[in-house]
Amino acid sequence: MSDAFDYDLIVIGAGTGGSGVARMTAAAGWKVAxxxxxxxxxxxxxxxxDPKKMLVAVTEGVDWAQNLKGKGLEAQVAIDWQGMMAFKRSFTDAMPPRVETGLEKAGVASLHGDARFTAPDTIEMNGESLRARHFHIATGARPMTLNIPGEELLITSTDFLDLPERPDMVVFVGGGFIAMEFAHIAKRAGASEVTVLEMAERPLGNFDPDLVAILVExxxxxxxxxxxxAKVLKIEKQGGELAVSFETPGGxxxxxxxxxxHATGRVPNIDGLNLAAAGVEHGPVGIKVDAWMRTTNPDIFAAGDCADSGPNLTPVSAYEGRIAAKNLLA
Incomplete structure (x- = not known):
């Protein structure tokens, strides 16, 4: 590494699409942050x-008990929301230090802050400039902006996973897999009213229609x-409640x-990176990458939900990270 650079590689994003790249390049002797x-x-x-699966596992217990009632199992089951959230935190609270310790043992420097490019080979973080021969971007996705009145009254899926109390009447804006999964969790946990508002003719538009029909039933x-x-138009406070107005063919x-x-979908989390300063092009579905996960700046790679490469799924992100790491090393 030239003395002009602080690192051989800086990875932006410590999730699935980034941490594997950091490990692989550090193992090859690179100086990595x-x-x-x-x-x-x-x-x-x-x-x-992962935290969603833990909530699903608990609420599935209710479903099993109901399905087996009269078949030899007699039980009255109910969800303790706070206990379920504590169960979830037993995993999520331990994960960040475990990931960070693992990266440090692999020889990767752990840094915390918001990174933005100031030049093709330089970023700024917490007021400090850092230069690297290469960068890898894996910043994931964020909830899309809806641009409707009252949008600030929405909570995100992240917020839902941290609710200290179970909501009694809950509306999900959007009918994708996040909305459908969380709607089932809320209802099995005892919510009195759960509503899913989907703008299209059916929920889960990208999934098999026959399976979706079974799920809808x-x-x-x-x-x-x-x-x-049902197209959501606005959200308003009315006393102690929230009123969600939505347009339908019937009015x-x-x-x-x-x-x-908020469960209408997610968009690439790249707004704060100042990609133009790095010569990295992007479009509405993410950073433009080629088959080798290289961006329009040949020294910068990207993978996962922030790239325009494929479905926003964790195994895809991990696979793309491996492709990026191998091509960085090559």
């Missing part, structure tokens, strides 16, 4: 797949109100609740 403004671990481990049997062709409707959850 990794930066994140959030606790290490990424969306899947801390704010998505099961959702209705559970007691979740699924409204399709404008209103549903009241105590919690409204």
């Amino acid at each position: 990794i930066i994140d403004s959030l606790p290490y671990g990424g969306t899947c481990a801390l704010r998505g797949c 099961a959702t209705a049997e559970l007691g979740v109100a699924l409204r399709t062709e 404008i409707k209103v549903v009241t609740c105590d919690t409204v959850v």
Whole structure:
């Protein structure tokens, strides 16, 4: 490494698409640093797949008990929301220090803060400039902006996973897998009213229609109100409740609740990176990369949900990270 550079590689984002790249290059003898403004671990481990699976596992116990009633199992089961959240935190609280310690043992320098490019080979973080021969961007995705009145009254999926109390009347804006999974969790946990508002003709538009039809029927049997062709227009406070107005083919409707959850989709989390200063091009679905995960700046790579490369799924992010690491080393 030239004395002009602080590192051979700086990885921006300590989730699935970034940490593997940092490990592989450090193992090859590179001087590597990794930066994140959030606790290490990424969306899947801390704010998505894994904590969600823990909540699903608990609420599935309710479903099993109900399905086996009269078949030899007699039990009255209920969800202790606070206990369930404590169970979730037993994993998520331990993950960031575990990830950070593992990276440091692998020889990767752990840095915390917001990074933005000031030149093709330089970033600024916490007022300090850092230069590197290469960069790898794996900043993931964030909830998309809806641009509707009352948007500030929404909570995100991350917020939902940290709710200290179970909401009693909850509305999910959007009908993708996040909304459908969380709607089932809320209803099985004892919420009295759960509503899903989907703008399209059916939920889960990218999934197999026959399987979706089975899920829609099961959702209705559970007691979740699924409204399709329902475009949310605004959210308003009305006393101690929230009123969600939505447009349907039959006119404008209103549903009241105590919690409204943003579940309409996510967009690349790249707004604060100042990519133009680095010569990195991007579009509406993410940073432009080629088949080798190289951006329009040949010294900068990207992978995962922030790139325009493939489905926003954790295994895809991990696979793309391996491709990026191998091509960086090559």
